[in-house]
Amino acid sequence: MTVAIEFKEVEKHFPKRDGGLQRVLDRVSFTIPKGKTTVIAGRSGQGKSVTLKLILGLMKADGGSIHVDGKDVTNVGGRALEQLRTRFGVLFQGAALFDSLTVFENVALPLRERTSKGEEEIEALVSSTLGQLELLGHEGKYPAQLSGGMRKRVGLARALQLNPEIMLFDEPTTGLDPVMTQEIYQLFAETQARVGFTSIIVSHDIPKVFNLADQVIVLHQGEMDVFGRPEEIPLSKKEHIQAFVQTTMGEIYQSQQVEG
Numbered sequence: 536m537t538v539a540i541e542f543k544e545v546e547k548h549f550p551k552r553d554g555g556l557q558r559v560l561d562r563v564s565f566t567i568p569k570g571k572t573t574v575i576a577g578r579s580g581q582g583k584s585v586t587l588k589l590i591l592g593l594m595k596a597d598g599g600s601i602h603v604d605g606k607d608v609t610n611v612g613g614r615a616l617e618q619l620r621t622r623f624g625v626l627f628q629g630a631a632l633f634d635s636l637t638v639f640e641n642v643a644l645p646l647r648e649r650t651s652k653g654e655e656e657i658e659a660l661v662s663s664t665l666g667q668l669e670l671l672g673h674e675g676k677y678p679a680q681l682s683g684g685m686r687k688r689v690g691l692a693r694a695l696q697l698n699p700e701i702m703l704f705d706e707p708t709t710g711l712d713p714v715m716t717q718e719i720y721q722l723f724a725e726t727q728a729r730v731g732f733t734s735i736i737v738s739h740d741i742p743k744v745f746n747l748a749d750q751v752i753v754l755h756q757g758e759m760d761v762f763g764r765p766e767e768i769p770l771s772k773k774e775h776i777q778a779f780v781q782t783t784m785g786e787i788y789q790s791q792q793v794e795g
């Protein structure tokens with residue numbers, strides 16, 4: 536297995552009002568395999584977004600080290616950090632589109648800002664991605680004129696423009712109905728198979744990403760438990776994992792028990 540990202544004994548804490556420390560990550564270690572899909576799960580406030588921010592260098596760790604492709608990036612800044620970020624594509628909750636820009640302009644933005652490509656080439660690249668994500672014909676629309684699922688697809692199209700090696704999805708299907716959620720995840724899987732990126736998905740909802748995950752990391756009170764396929768999670772003897780399974784994987788777990 537080739538490792539894309541490695542956390543070694545990473546600590547992240549924030550000051551509490553009472554003068555103590557809130558330990559969001561308490562010396563956690565894990566690896567993210569290259570070209571696979573890792574799901575980071577956990578209840579609200581357990582540090583999922585903090586973990587993504589550490590990976591992106593938007594926050595600094597208070598201890599331990601973070602490695603991307605074997606290179607220590609824990610304290611990179613300036614140019615090196617900018618360069619590191621070009622390797623990541625990010626799709627945050629609201630897709631974060633610019634309302635005053637059209638679909639085309641939103642998707643073209645990274646190419647215009649981060650590359651020296653000419654307009655003709657940009658047009659060809661954007662059209663190709665829009666075609667792959669079934670968005671052709673919508674280039675001139677503004678985000679307000681799109682459905683939630685279309686906005687996510689535009690966000691994905693934009694995130695893919697710089698050929699990221701690692702895609703980070705933070706609750707990418709929030710606000711979408713179950714059918715659209717499945718369609719978006721299907722699209723991720725197809726795009727990943729075609730482009731070959733490493734995928735990290737933050738999700739509250741394990742059942743929705745059940746078929747996608749090659750590895751699941753469950754965060755709880757500063758600790759992480761790493762599982763292979765989601766089927767392995769219910770086998771854990773830990774109380775908080777059992778509670779997590781009951782609340783988030785109930786349906787799948789029960790149907791497996793019935794089948795078994």
Ligand SMILES: Nc1ncnc2c1ncn2[C@@H]1O[C@H](COP(=O)(O)OP(=O)(O)OP(=O)(O)O)[C@@H](O)[C@H]1O
Binds near residue numbers: 578580582586
């Ligand atoms: N910049 C910050 N300053 C202080 N505390 C912070 C900061 N960022 C996050 N926290 C705290 O760290 C904890 C973890 O936050 P995080 O956003 O990572 O949770 P999460 O697991 O992503 O939750 P959710 O599922 O609700 O988005 C929370 O208690 C939060 O209040």
